[in-house]
Amino acid sequence: MIKLIKISKSFNSQKVLDELDLNIDPEKITVIIGQSGGGKSVLLKHIIGLIRPDSGQIIIDKIDITNLNDKKLNEVRKKFGMLFQDAALFDSMTVGENVAFPLNEHTRLSRKEINKIVNEKLNLVGLENVIHKMPSELSGGMRKRVGLARAIALDPKIVLFDEPTTGLDPIMRESVDELIVATQKRTKATFVIISHDIESTFTIAHKVAMLYQGKIVAVGTPDEIRSSNNSFVKRFIRDLRI
Amino acid sequence: MGIGGFSLSNLSIEAKVGVFVIIGMIILGYMSMRLGKLGFKMDQGFEVKVYFDSASGLEEDVSVEIAGVEVGRVSKILLEDGKALVILRIDSNVKLRKDVKALIKSRGILGDKYVVLIQGSPAAPLIEPNGRIISTTTATDLESLMNVLGDVAKDISRLTQSFANVMGGEKGEASLRSIIDSMKAVAETLNRTVQENNKGLVKIITNLSEFSATINEISSKINKGEGSIGKLINEEDTVKRLNGTLASLKEITEKINRGEGSLGKLINEEETVENINSTLTSINDYMQKQESxxxxxxxxxxxxxxxxxxxxxxxxxxxxxxxxxxxxxxxxxxxxxxSETDITTTTNGVTTTEHIExxxxxxxxxxxxxxxxxxxxxxxxxxxxxxxxxxxxxxxxxxxxxxxxxxxxxxxxxxxxxxxxxxxxxxxxxxxxxxxxxxxxxxxxxxxxxxxxxxxxxxxxxxxxxxxxx
Amino acid sequence: MIRFLEFAGRPLVFFIEECGRIMLLLLSTISWMFRPPFRFRVIFKQMEFVGVNSVGVVLITGAFTGMVLALQTYHGFKMFGGESLVGSTLALAMTRELGPVFTALMVTGRVGSAMAAELGTMKVTEQIDALNTMSVNPIQYLVMPRIIAAILMLPVLTIISDFVGIVGGYFVGVNLLKINSGIFIAKIIDIVDLDDIFNGLIKAAFFGLILSLVGCYKGIYTIGGAEGVGRATTQSVVLSSILIFISDYFLTAVMF
CATH class of the missing domain: 2.40.160 (Porin)
Structure with a gap:
């Protein structure tokens, strides 16, 4: 589904990604874990074409997006939904308008049909009666849910998550994790999550990829990673737990 | 920004913006109309010509007045035969008589120029459109009048001052008297001199007369071929010799023409001409080819x-x-x-091949x-x-x-x-x-x-x- | 010596670089102007924000500018008996300079700063990235409507400002200073040309371009969280104001 081949990227001569290779399987939840500031967000932005690599190739759904122009890239991006760290809701719009935004932009549906989809998606993320509220009136967890509703509004094949559980209390964290798993089951989309939260990673991931010093150092199911005898992986997990 | 918010709040955004823009347009329209230069005046009026010696300071679009009432505008100022041709656009309800008089006047302390018409007698016939106003005066404007007056006053004052210096006081009187005395003396001396030298003058005049007679004589001698210059010019021999030179020149050119002598041969040979001709043709051809x-x-x-x-x-x-x-x-x-390529990757020992655009x-x-x-x-x-x-x-x-x-x-x-x-x-x-x-x-x-x-x-x-x- | 040159040169280089980036933003805005989709509603929304909502500020500044100008010029002209010129001086000053420039400065303070703050907030909270991921170009969706709205609305605000300025001056001149009302208006009509008004409006449109472009530029290049947004807002007002005054000089030199 998503294939990264020998991706390198430097900012101001500091190497953030170093010939990184990664294969992401379709219709699965893949979690990329790594330390804060370890280039996880940069990696995610490469996948959706917000940042172009210095070298290497990015292949999304059999299309090489490395050198695509903006117009064609926009076509590819319609396969994506993305949930940002702080949800990135448009604060000049109501919750309903936020979820309807991609539908208004990229479909020719009537207002009625759009309203129907908006309600459906909000129900899916467990939110009701907030459709006319402004994002500023919502709690952090609710904003994430709205963000997810917006991300899946166009039924994308791939949904990207930037640190979905950061900044939430443990109870909210658990409910967001449950929501991600449930949503993935419903939509059958490919979920790519970046996180430094080792606990929730092991609960939700089908596959875990470890990012360390610009490279993917280990890939496997949560069980494989957990029971790994590799001392490096062990230390990595211990470090993240702290 | 409470203003405009109370009753407009129910309007749609488009309506608000629309109302706002329309208000702006109305104000712009009102101001433009008041300034009158855009104007909805359909009355174009008619044009008349006036020639002024000078249209200095006159601008296009300034007013034309009769008895202080604006009846039109200056529409164009041109130069024709060293005179200023001013075309006036007059409102069509104004009747101008043939003997109307036009003058340029200035207004106010800043001296803005405008045109004043003075109506003639009611009996005179009307001026037709594009007709001409014959009678003009260029009124002296305040500024130049002031300038001239100032200069005049300065001159007068300088004159009177020097007069005063010369004439003023006893000293002046005495010097004046001595001037008159010396003038008298000069006149007397002159008189005396003329009388005493009468004879000498007569002699000079006689000499002059003789000199001119001599010159006369010399020129007639030259004419007749007498004297050395006369001989040179009038000698038959000289003419013959010159003739001979010209004849030999002629002979040489004829020889060349007939193809005699080496130069003549070169120039008159048919072959040479052909050679040159063909060379020219080939150069020409080459040039043409190059051209296309x-x-x-x-x-x-x-x-x-x-x-x-x-x-x-x-x-x-x-x-x-x-x-x-x-x-x-x-x-x-x-x-x-x-392009479409196949990419083969090996991960975890499993080799996969994918078809990639x-x-x-x-x-x-x-x-x-x-x-x-x-x-x-x-x-x-x-x-x-x-x-x-x-x-x-x-x-x-x-x-x-x-x-x-x-x-x-x-x-x-x-x-x-x-x-x-x-x-x-x-x-x-x-x-x-x-x-x-x-x-x-x-x-x-x-x-x-x-x-x-x-x-x-x-x-x-x-x-x-x-x-x-x- | 070299260090001094470096010290003096750095801000200049920075300023020139910044102008270059602003021009690039303008170019890409222009190129996005002719591409579908055309979101007229977004443009109208900005027109409301820039134009309709600024009317109050512009009315007040315009009226008081006219009034104070009448008061000041009156005392000057009175010294040589030229009170009748108050009206025309006022009208010329309003239409050529004060109307466009003061309107632009007020709108910079109200709208240019808001643009920088709004886009800056969107930048630091990743809303602009979100637009990109949803295949909506931020320049086309955010920058272009603001610039079009400002270019269209500034002349409308300026003509309103011109008018209330002259009306305010008329009120002071005729009702308080007892200048003959007929002469006051006649002199305006006599001396002010239609070109004065239109050139003033062209200036206003240009100022609209400057303040919106700078506001958007400072906004979408904001870095550094809430503090960065504050910095971007201040910088946008300062830079816009400077550029408005500089360009005013050159526009005046070209036009009049």
Whole structure:
């Protein structure tokens, strides 16, 4: 589904990604874990074409997006939904308008049909009666849910998550994790999550990829990673737990 | 910003903006009408001409008044035969008589000029439109009057002052008296001198008379051939000799003409003439061939609005005849070429092969075409951007504007690449271009473009190259 | 010496670089102007924000500018008995300079700063990235409507400002300073040309371009969280104001 081949990227001569290779399987939840500031967000932005690599190739759904122009890239991006760290809701719009935004932009549906989809998606993320509220009136967890509703509004094949559980209390964290798993089951989309939260990673991931010093150092199911005898992986997990 | 918010709050955004813009337009319209220069006045009035010696300070569009009432405006100020021709536009309800008088007056302390008409007698016939007002005066304006008056006053004061210096006081009186006394003495002396020298004067006059008689005599002698100068001029021998010289000159030229002597032979030989003639013909032929055989080097860049990138073309055009040319082109295409490749990757010991659509950026493509022209229509065929294709060119306005339609890349799995462009050449060597590239693309490549190009003829290139410092 | 040159040169280089980036933003805005989709509603929304909602500020500044100008010029002209010129001086000053410039400065303070703050907030909270991921170009969606709205609305605000300025001056001149009302108006009509008004409006449109472009530029290049947004807002007002005054000089030199 998503294939990264020998991706390198430097900012101001500091190497953030170093010939990184990664294969992401379709219709699965893949979690990329790594330390804060370890280039996880940069990696995610490469996948959706917000940042172009210095070298290497990015292949999304059999299309090489490395050198695509903006117009064609926009076509590819319609396969994506993305949930940002702080949800990135448009604060000049109501919750309903936020979820309807991609539908208004990229479909020719009537207002009625759009309203129907908006309600459906909000129900899916467990939110009701907030459709006319402004994002500023919502709690952090609710904003994430709205963000997810917006991300899946166009039924994308791939949904990207930037640190979905950061900044939430443990109870909210658990409910967001449950929501991600449930949503993935419903939509059958490919979920790519970046996180430094080792606990929730092991609960939700089908596959875990470890990012360390610009490279993917280990890939496997949560069980494989957990029971790994590799001392490096062990230390990595211990470090993240702290 | 509470103002405007109370009752407008229920209006839609579009309505609010609309109301706002309309209010602005109304204010603008009102102000324009009050300033009166746009005016809805349909009355164009009629024009009359006036000649002034000077229209100094008069401006177009200043008012024309009768008895202090504005009846029109100055519509034009021209120069005709050293006089100022002022054309007045007069409202059509105003009647001007033939003996109307026109003058330029100035108003106020700043002296703005305007035109005043003074109506003549009611009995006189009317002036027709585009007629002429004959009677004019240029009123002296305040400023120049003041200037002249000032100068006059200065002169007078200087004069009186010197008078006062000379005449004032006893000293002055005494000197005046002595002046008069000495003048008297001078007059007396003069009188005496004339009387005493009477005889001498008579003698001088007699001498002069004799001298002129002598000159007379000399000139008549020359005429008759007497004396040395006379002889030289009048001698028959001199004339004969001169004649002889001229005759021998004539002889030489005749000899050359007849082909005698070496120079004559060279010039008169038939062969020589033929040789020269044929040489000239061949030079001519060569020049002609060179003239129709031209090589152009051309660079053009097209900015594609959709991909925000520049597509560049470097073209060599070889044109052996006016109506035919060959074209070789290198194209740098930023949208690149799409290719499909198989990528094989090995992860965790499992080898997978995937079929990938790939986009190679900045791919260089080649074109090679043959073109033929029939009157204003050109046909092109051959290789277009590394695929087969053809094109039509239509030449307009002495080839300054070229409209082209190109069709190529007839791949079975996607739409053909169609391109429409218009090239306009405002200056030699430089042209601008605009059009629509790949407008039936099914891959999202369609894009409007604008661009520019530069081209050189081989001669221009030669000049350019020979001027390079190596 | 070299260090001094470096010290003096750095801000200049920075200023020139910044102007260059602003021009690039303008170019890309222009190129996005002709591409579908055309979101007229977004443009109208901005027109409301820039134009309709600025009317109050512009009315007040315009009226008081006219009034104070009448008061000041009156005392000057009175010295040589030229009170009748108050009206025309006022009208010329309003239409040519004060109307466009003061309107632009007020709108910079109200709208240009808001643009920088709004886009800056969107930048630091990743809303602009979100637009990109949803295949909506931020320049086309955010920058272009603001610039179009400002270019269209500034002349309308300016003509309103011109008018209330002259009306305010008329009120002071005729009712308080007892200048003859007929002469006051006649002199305006006599001396002010239609070109004065239109050139003033062209200036206003240009100022609209400057303040919106700078506001958007500072907004979308904001870095550094809430603090960065504050900095961007201040910088946008300062830079816009400077550019408005500089361009005013050159526009005046070209036009009049």
């Amino acid at each position: 055989f031209r090589t152009y080097l051309d660079y053009r860049g097209e900015y594609l609005f959709d991909s925000e990138e520049v597509k560049s073309y470097l073209t060599l055009r070889i044109q052996p005849r006016e109506d035919k040319y060959y074209l070789l082109q290198i194209v740098d295409d930023p949208s690149g070429v799409e 790939k986009n190679e950026k900045n791919k260089i493509k080649f074109s090679a075409q043959i073109a033929k022209r029939y009157y204003d229509l050109g046909l092109r065929g051959g290789i277009f951007e590394s695929t087969g294709g053809f094109a039509f060119d239509y030449y307009l306005f002495k080839d300054r504007l070229t409209l082209s339609l190109e069709a190529f890349d007839f791949d079975s799995d996607s739409n053909a690449h169609l391109k429409f462009k218009a090239d306009f050449t405002p200056f030699k060597h430089l042209y601008i271009t605009s059009g629509f590239d790949d407008f039936i693309s099914d891959k999202g490549n369609e894009s409007f473009f604008i661009g520019a190009g530069i081209n050189f003829l081989d001669d221009d290139l030669k000049t350019l190259l020979s001027n390079l410092p190596f």
